[in-house]
Amino acid sequence: MLPYERVMEVFRGGTPDRIPCVNFASVITKEFLAYYNANWVDIYQDPEKMASVASAAHRLCGLDNISLPFDQSVEAELLGIKFDYHPDGPPTPLSFLSEEQYFEIVVPHSLADKGRMPVIQKAIKRLKEEFGGRVPINVIVSPPMTTVAGYLLGPSATNLMMRRFPGALKGMLEETFRLHLELVNLYEEWGADIITLHDPKGSPDVLNPGFFDSLVLSYHKSLIEETKLPTVVNVCGNIIHVLEKIISCNPSAIVFDYKTPVKSVMKALSEANKKIPVAGNLSPFWDIYLADDERMEERVVEVIKGGVDFVSPGCDLWVATPIEKLRGLVSLVEKYGKIR
Numbered sequence: 001m002l003p004y005e006r007v008m009e010v011f012r013g014g015t016p017d018r019i020p021c022v023n024f025a026s027v028i029t030k031e032f033l034a035y036y037n038a039n040w041v042d043i044y045q046d047p048e049k050m051a052s053v054a055s056a057a058h059r060l061c062g063l064d065n066i067s068l069p070f071d072q073s074v075e076a077e078l079l080g081i082k083f084d085y086h087p088d089g090p091p092t093p094l095s096f097l098s099e100e101q102y103f104e105i106v107v108p109h110s111l112a113d114k115g116r117m118p119v120i121q122k123a124i125k126r127l128k129e130e131f132g133g134r135v136p137i138n139v140i141v142s143p144p145m146t147t148v149a150g151y152l153l154g155p156s157a158t159n160l161m162m163r164r165f166p167g168a169l170k171g172m173l174e175e176t177f178r179l180h181l182e183l184v185n186l187y188e189e190w191g192a193d194i195i196t197l198h199d200p201k202g203s204p205d206v207l208n209p210g211f212f213d214s215l216v217l218s219y220h221k222s223l224i225e226e227t228k229l230p231t232v233v234n235v236c237g238n239i240i241h242v243l244e245k246i247i248s249c250n251p252s253a254i255v256f257d258y259k260t261p262v263k264s265v266m267k268a269l270s271e272a273n274k275k276i277p278v279a280g281n282l283s284p285f286w287d288i289y290l291a292d293d294e295r296m297e298e299r300v301v302e303v304i305k306g307g308v309d310f311v312s313p314g315c316d317l318w319v320a321t322p323i324e325k326l327r328g329l330v331s332l333v334e335k336y337g338k339i340r
Contacts, residue, residue: 001016001017002133002134002135003020003058003063003064003065003134003135003136004131004133004134004135004136004193006018006020006064007020007022007064007065007136007194007310008136008193008230010253010277010309010310011230011252011253011277013275013277017338018333018334018337018338019304019308019309019310019311019333019337019338020064020065020309020310020311020333020337021062021063021064021310021311021312021329021330021333021334021337022063022064022065022138022279022310022311022312023057023063023065023067023312023313023316023317024065024067024138024140024194024196024198024232024234024253024255024279024312025067025140025196025198025234025255025313025315025316025317026067026070026071026140026316026317027054027056027057027063027066027067027070027316027317028043028053028054028070028316028317028319029056029057029317029318029319029320029321029322029323029326030319030320031321031322031323032053032056032057032060032323033053035056035060035323036049036052036053036056038052038053039087039088040085040086040087040088040089040090040091041085041086041087042087043070044069044070044085044091044116044119045085045116045119046119047118047119047120047121047122047123047125047126048123048126050068050069050070050119050120050123051068051122051123051124051126051127053070054066054067054068054069054070054123054127055127055130055131055135057317057326058131058135060323060326060327061323061326061327061329061330062327062330062331062334063326063330064135064136065135065136065137065138065194066127066131066135066136066137066138067138067139067140067196068120068123068124068127068137068138068139068140069116069120069139069140070090071090071091072140072142072146072147072150072151072198072200073090073091073093073142073150073151074115074116074117074120074142074183075141075142075147075151075176075179075180075183076093076147076150076151076152077091077115077116078107078108078111078114078115078117078179079105079106079107079147079152079176079179080105080106081093081094081095081096081097081151081152082094082095093151096151096152096153096154096157097152097153102153102168102172103168103171103172105152105172105175105176107175107176107178107179108179111179111182111183111186112186117186120139120190121186121190124137124139124187124190124191124192125190125191128191132191136193136194137191137192137193137194138192138193138194138195138196138232139187139192139194139195139196140196140198141180141183141184141187141195141196141197141198141223142198142199143180143197143198143199143202143216143219143220143223144173144176144177144180144219145173145199145201145202145207145215145216145219146198146199146200146201146202147176147180148169148172148173148176148201149201149206149207150200150201152172152176153172155201155206158201162208162211162215166211169215170214170215173215173219177219177222180219180223181222181223181226184223184226184227185226185227187229188227188228188229192229193229193230194229194230194231194232194252195223195227195229195230195231195232196231196232196233196234196255197220197223197224197231197232197233197234197251198234199216199220199233199234199235199236200235200236200237200315202215202216202220202235203235203236203237203239204237204238204239204241204242205236205237205238205259206237209241209242212242212245213245216235216242217242217245217246217248217249220233220246220249220251221248221249221250224249224250224251224252230252230253231251231252232251232252232253232254232255232279233246233249233251233253233254233255234254234255234314234315235255235256236257236314236315237257237259237260238259238260239256239259239260240260240261240264240268243260243264243265243268244268244271244272247268247269247272247274247276248272250274250276251276252276252277253276253277253278253279253309253310254276254277254278254279255278255279255280255312255314256278256279256280256281256314257280257281257283257313257314257315258280258281258282258283258286258287258314259314260280260281260314261281262278262280262281262302262303262306262307262308263306265278265280265281266278266306266307277309277310278307278308278309278310279308279309279310279311279312280303280308280310280312280314281303281308281312281314282299282300282303282311282312282313282314282329283313283314284313284314284315284316284317284318284321285318287299287313288313288317288318288321288325288326288329289318289320289321289325291325293328296325296328296329296332297332300329300332300333300336301332301336304333304336304337311329311333311337
């Protein structure tokens, strides 16, 4: 099977020739940048460099998908946050919103020609020309909670508002959500094969699970319903206490990291009588970047035997990960991915 067929067969509930090896989060590394003579500024401003680096994990290592963009600031930039672009790391916000700006968020009427969107559109077009129908192209969307808490307000102001003015925070999320809906539609229109809702600020590790329904889940559910594309939910950290809720919004797949045991996910799906593909739960740091051959092999076999449908890191690749480590990971999945 081609990678596209392999991955889409899992979403359809079928049985591929082997378990796919994927990462629905960021796939950028320093070695990928060096291979294409690119830096962190290039991949945000040059669609050819963006497309090349996005495809590197597949092209150079055999990963079964392509993912872009490479960070979670696209949405915030569209909402007016200014960023410092520098060659040695992802863009960083120059400042968060001031209190006077909290209720002055402006969602542009059209997003296609704003911010980094033209670069992303051209990169998707370039990738579709080369890989369309052969390798699935996954586009990452940062849902409202990550946009607001990570970039508009910042963590401290978000926590304060959550405790003192939860209604005001909900209002900000509602306002930004109009942007997320349009983004999902644009990415589908531009040819994406998969949408991943990557929401680290919605994690129970940073957000009281009691707020999950109103501040996270409702937006995931609406975004999933908005698009016909397979839609993956990736909430970082230990998600055991919100698994039932994530399952209830019927994503096409669930990504979970090493803090959430595979058996807990399988148990929750069984109790909900749902057959939703799961991707995980390798640690990008401990199980890939730092792992020796023996540990990586043990973990790959463990997650496959545990029942995952995709062998995957639970979050972004560690940027210092060597190409050879990823090649080793893919080889192990090719070796053991038929054992079920």
